[in-house]
Amino acid sequence: MNKGISKAVIRRMPRYYRYLGELIENGVERISSNELSEMMQVTASQIRQDLNNFGGFGQQGYGYNVKFLYDEIGRILGLTEIHNVALFGVGNLGHAIANYVSFEKLPFKMIGLFDVDPKKKGIRVSEIPIMMLDEFEEFYKTNRVDIAVLTLPKDAAMPVAERLANLGVRAFWNFAHVDLVMPKGIVVENVHLSESLMQLSYNMTGR
Amino acid sequence: MNKGISKAVIRRMPRYYRYLGELIENGVERISSNELSEMMQVTASQIRQDLNNFGGFGQQGYGYNVKFLYDEIGRILGLTEIHNVALFGVGNLGHAIANYVSFEKLPFKMIGLFDVDPKKKGIRVSEIPIMMLDEFEEFYKTNRVDIAVLTLPKDAAMPVAERLANLGVRAFWNFAHVDLVMPKGIVVENVHLSESLMQLSYNMTGR
Structure with a gap:
């Protein structure tokens, strides 16, 4: 895994990944940095600089091979293997995130939902029945959990x-x-x- | 409004604001950059540099006046006036965000919820009855809307x-x-x- 890439570049990678994914959906096989620049509202030189970090995927007069670049960025972002996800706190936000993770075509798989409210026990969200937090230890013995999503009240987050x-x-x-x-x-x-x-609020002021 | 502050500093301001708000809640009146550094897991020199942007709030041997700094950052972030918010798309995420905005002690006021599903019409979320998207124009004539929240499917977001x-x-x-x-x-x-x-997934790889 190439860890020599700057944090700022890595922060921009998911956005490239998203746009490249859309291009693939639309049947686009190759794209120039200028076209990508226009789509993404980023300068072409920024795009060239960013993507140069991953080796010369762009070729003069050809542009980028969309699928190759998509796969390469996916590999760097750790999207070549499935990550099992369990979620803690199935309120509205938890509900939304559970659906979101299941719906997105990304290699994240929601495998368990946990709450402390006995009234929620057994209710299915995205086809997964809600379990009680106390059942997690047993669950974890037979299920690999790579990521825990915490959609919990502030005071519960740290102890959980x-x-x-x-x-x-x-x-x-x-x-x-x-x-x-x-x-x-x-x-x-x-x-x-x-x-x-708050960032939005800041940007609204003094324009 | 001071717009000479770098974007990176502004990005960090909401976090200061949150920690200072918690200090106020806990009755803390002043704090040194070292104490704040320990709380926030940021170096004291970073804190001094960041907060120097707002004038010399810190005094040698005294530290920062928490309430003063909180108010000042709030002013810079545009949090001294109430922003009216309307939300579009009252699914699970919309529901969660509507509750979130109403619940947070920030000057954002949810004043309208809009959807296109007639079955949702009149259902109350955070005491606000859901209206139909087509009713917005009329609503807007008599209600100031500063911010629109879009919790909509991808294809609906841009037209709305x-x-x-x-x-x-x-x-x-x-x-x-x-x-x-x-x-x-x-x-x-x-x-x-x-x-x-994806950022999380990246950080999980190659450790």
């Missing part, structure tokens, strides 16, 4: 994350309104919706 | 955004799986959940 980490879960996609502080070797991606909303 | 922009809506918080391309002067904040998930 610690419990899961102690069992061996190594990656967290956290929507709770708190920064998870986890030991080294555990990967956390925080989605702070309020920060995105 | 254009329709709203033509009526005068100037800011969009977009959750649809597409980059909105809007005329100059219109502010868009895209939340691409799949990109966050």
Whole structure:
């Protein structure tokens, strides 16, 4: 895995991946950096610089091979293997995320939904019956869980994350309104919706 | 409004705002950059550099006045006035976001929910009855809408955004799986959940 690529470039990769995926859907086999530039509203030189990180996929007078580039970026993003996902906290957001993960054509597979509310037990979301949090330990013995999604209230997120980490879960996609502080070797991606909303509010001012 | 601050600093401001808000809740009146550094897992020198952008709020031997800094960052982020929000597409995600906006102690006020499914008409979410998309034009005549939230299917997002922009809506918080391309002067904040998930997947590889 090439880890010499800058963080900023990596942050932009999923967007390339998305656009290339759409091009494939539309039957496009190759594209020039200028065409990609127009589609993505990014300068062609930025695109060339970014994609040069992955070796000379672009050829003068030919452009990029869409499928090859898509696969290569997918490989770098770790999208060549299926990641099993379990979700904790099946409120509205949890419900939405569970559907989202199942719906997207990405190699993430929702395999378990957990909550603490006994009234939710057995209710199916995206065909998966909700289980109780206390059942997770048993579940985990026979199911590999690569990613835990936390769509939990703020105060519950950290204790649940610690419990899961102690069992061996190594990656967290956290929507709770708190920064998870986890030991080294555990990967956390925080989605702070309020920060995105504040960014919008900032951009609205003083125009 | 001070627009001389770098984008990277602005991106970090909501996080400061969140931590300072929690300190206020906990009755903390002042804090040193070292203490804040430990809380936020950011170096103290980064904090000093970031906060210096807002003038010398920190005083040697005193630290930062929490409330003052909180208010100042809030002012910069445009959080001193209430922003009226209308949401389009009341599925699970829309439902979650509507509750989220209403629940957060931020100056964003959900004032309208719109969908195209007649079965949803009149159903209340966070006490707001769902209206039909076609009713928006009439609604907009007597209600100021500062931000439109798009929790719509990908294909519906752009046409709805254009329709709203033509009526005068100037800011969009977009959750649809597409980059909105809007005329100059219109502010868009895209939340691409799949990109966050791919980032997580990338960070999981090769550790």
